[in-house]
Amino acid sequence: xxxxxxxxLLALSPILFLIVxxxxxxxxxxxxxxxxxxxxxxxxxxxxxxxGICYGSKWKHIIEGISNxxxxxxxxxxxLLLIGSLAGTWLISGVIxxxxxxxxxxINPTIFLFATAIIxxxxxxxxxxxxxxxxxxxxxxxxxxxxxxxxxxxIGGSIISGAxxxxxxxxxxxxxxMAAAISGVDLFDHIKYMIYTTVPSFIITLILFLGIGFxxxxxxxxxxxxxxxxxxxxxxxxxxxxxxxxxxxxxxxIKKVAAIPALFFGTLLGxxxxxxxxxxxxIEVSGASINSISSYYMGVINAMIGDVNFTTVNASxxxxxxxxxxxxxxxxxxxxxxxxxxxxxxxxCAMTFSGSIESTGLLRRIxxxxxxxxxxxxSLIATTACTCIFFNITTSDQYMSIIVPxxxxxxxxxxxxxxxxxxxxxxxxxxxxxxxxxxWNSCGAAQSAVLGVATLAYLPFCFFxxxxxxxxxxxxxxxxxxxxxxxx
Numbered sequence: 001x002x003x004x005x006x007x008x009l010l011a012l013s014p015i016l017f018l019i020v021x022x023x024x025x026x027x028x029x030x031x032x033x034x035x036x037x038x039x040x041x042x043x044x045x046x047x048x049x050x051x052g053i054c055y056g057s058k059w060k061h062i063i064e065g066i067s068n069x070x071x072x073x074x075x076x077x078x079x080l081l082l083i084g085s086l087a088g089t090w091l092i093s094g095v096i097x098x099x100x101x102x103x104x105x106x107i108n109p110t111i112f113l114f115a116t117a118i119i120x121x122x123x124x125x126x127x128x129x130x131x132x133x134x135x136x137x138x139x140x141x142x143x144x145x146x147x148x149x150x151x152x153x154x155i156g157g158s159i160i161s162g163a164x165x166x167x168x169x170x171x172x173x174x175x176x177x178m179a180a181a182i183s184g185v186d187l188f189d190h191i192k193y194m195i196y197t198t199v200p201s202f203i204i205t206l207i208l209f210l211g212i213g214f215x216x217x218x219x220x221x222x223x224x225x226x227x228x229x230x231x232x233x234x235x236x237x238x239x240x241x242x243x244x245x246x247x248x249x250x251x252x253x254i255k256k257v258a259a260i261p262a263l264f265f266g267t268l269l270g271x272x273x274x275x276x277x278x279x280x281x282x283i284e285v286s287g288a289s290i291n292s293i294s295s296y297y298m299g300v301i302n303a304m305i306g307d308v309n310f311t312t313v314n315a316s317x318x319x320x321x322x323x324x325x326x327x328x329x330x331x332x333x334x335x336x337x338x339x340x341x342x343x344x345x346x347x348x349c350a351m352t353f354s355g356s357i358e359s360t361g362l363l364r365r366i367x368x369x370x371x372x373x374x375x376x377x378x379s380l381i382a383t384t385a386c387t388c389i390f391f392n393i394t395t396s397d398q399y400m401s402i403i404v405p406x407x408x409x410x411x412x413x414x415x416x417x418x419x420x421x422x423x424x425x426x427x428x429x430x431x432x433x434x435x436x437x438x439x440w441n442s443c444g445a446a447q448s449a450v451l452g453v454a455t456l457a458y459l460p461f462c463f464f465x466x467x468x469x470x471x472x473x474x475x476x477x478x479x480x481x482x483x484x485x486x487x488x
Contacts, residue, residue: 006055011365014051014357015394018044022440037440038349041396045353052360065359069351072397075260076442077344082263083135083450084340088303089270090139091334092285094236094278095245099140100147100331101238104225109148113158113209116141117464120162121202127253128172130163130436132263135450136246138163142451143331147228149321150216156453157461158209164433165202165464168194172256175402175432182406183424190428193421196481197429197471205464227320232332235313237277245269271300302336309333343449350396350440357394367408380416381426381476384409385469388431398435398443402427419483422476429472433465 021040028036049062090096107115119141124133138159145155167173171187180190232238249266253259274282275296283291285308286299302308310332317331357363373383384405391401406427413423435443439455448455475481 006365011362014044014048038346041349041353045356048357057360062359066352066355069355080340081337084337085304086267088334088336089267092281092303093270093274095242097232097236098238098242100143101232103144110213113213116158117162120159121166124163124166125170128170130167133163152453153457154461156451156458160462161205161464168428179402179424179427183420185420185424190424194425201467201471208463224320228317231316306336306338343445346445347442354395378477382473384426385430389434392435392438396441401431417485419485421483426472430469433468
């Protein structure tokens with residue numbers, strides 16, 4: 001907490017400094033989660049701390065703020081590590097290869113993007129978790145789309161669009177409950193009011209993906225797909241029984257089992273199914289030459305922790321689809337927990353920056369004049385939406401992008417005679433969905449790591465996430481479905 005009022009431009013300087021460094025790093029390194037960006041966040045956090053101390057903040061208070069900021073993402077860290085280990089056991093068990101195998105036979109390339117958005121929307125709506133959806137069916141759908149020749153950024157955009165639609169509309173979603181609670185709105189009233197903006201945004205998204213599907217004709221023949229299926233089935237035992245593993249995880253989350261224990265159970269179940277269905281692969285991953293309990297244990301643990309890459313299979317599939325060297329991808333590969341460490345370091349540095357700029361009072365100083373610009377309903381909703389996006393960029397956390405603007409604007413909505421449903425809807429339409437579009441935000445970094453697709457690669461194709469804030473702003477300016485506070 002500062003003793004003197006900080007000049008506005010000076011309060012804004014850590015954010016401007018961060019933007020300059022990140023822009024420079026993107027040009028020089030072309031890596032959204034590289035060490036250069038992590039240092040940019042730390043340097044900007046240090047600048048915020050120096051400014052804060054110069055204006056009366058205590059170092060102890062700043063460290064406490066950074067500590068609290070990091071504590072807030074501990075569940076996300078655990079989830080990311082579990083997602084890495086889950087991907088490993090689901091790969092060696094044949095779960096992911098089986099999903100790809102059947103998916104290649106069922107899904108038509110023309111409607112793949114359209115179908116992907118719908119599938120992930122349904123799963124996310126049922127589970128209330130975009131993260132779990134992307135980490136399970138999302139990975140398999142990415143593999144299928146890659147195999148039929150679609151750009152990974154486009155596939156990632158369709159996966160994320162569907163997953164975040166379902167997340168927003170699910171009563172099981174943490175962000176949906178949070179937005180309703182912060183605004184003082186009944187949960188189902190909040191969901192009902194979101195339908196007006198969310199459904200049209202998703203319909204437009206589906207139309208765009210359907211149109212792109214017809215535009216992106218693929219040269220992949222049925223003969224090539226049959227050859228690829230043969231390569232996969234030669235390496236792995238393909239069985240519908242393997243679908244029990246993802247079904248069990250999804251069922252647990254639907255039954256309101258917390259995501260962390262559900263993912264942990266899914267990881268262990270994947271390991272058990274690996275030993276039952278793919279014993280030779282488990283032995284191969286263990287590095288041992290004989291079948292034994294210790295070899296099985298080592299194989300499963302190695303898949304959970306480290307890199308698993310079936311290079312021969314991946315090379316064969318790339319050759320079948322005539323993929324040029326520059327575009328070659330590893331369809332059947334997992335980085336395990338180790339593969340998540342770079343992302344976790346980025347999130348850790350982002351939350352250090354967030355804690356520093358918030359505890360010094362710089363963030364509050366930046367936000368002060370923003371509320372004053374909201375003169376009418378349209379400008380108020382637009383300002384709220386832009387503030388949510390701003391907090392996603394600066395605090396690197398989607399929860400902060402809901403909580404802080406929710407508190408900032410609650411009284412203003414009441415003063416202007418607007419029902420709190422307008423605020424809760426705007427928080428979700430702009431805070432929840434844009435978090436995944438920021439490379440250093442915990443959501444953006446996480447989904448980029450899970451899918452293996454750079455945030456800036458999928459960003460242009462996350463149509464739902466891009467349209468939602470624009471839709472809610474348009475409703476505000478045109479006065480569409482703006483609920484008023486009725487006098488008793």
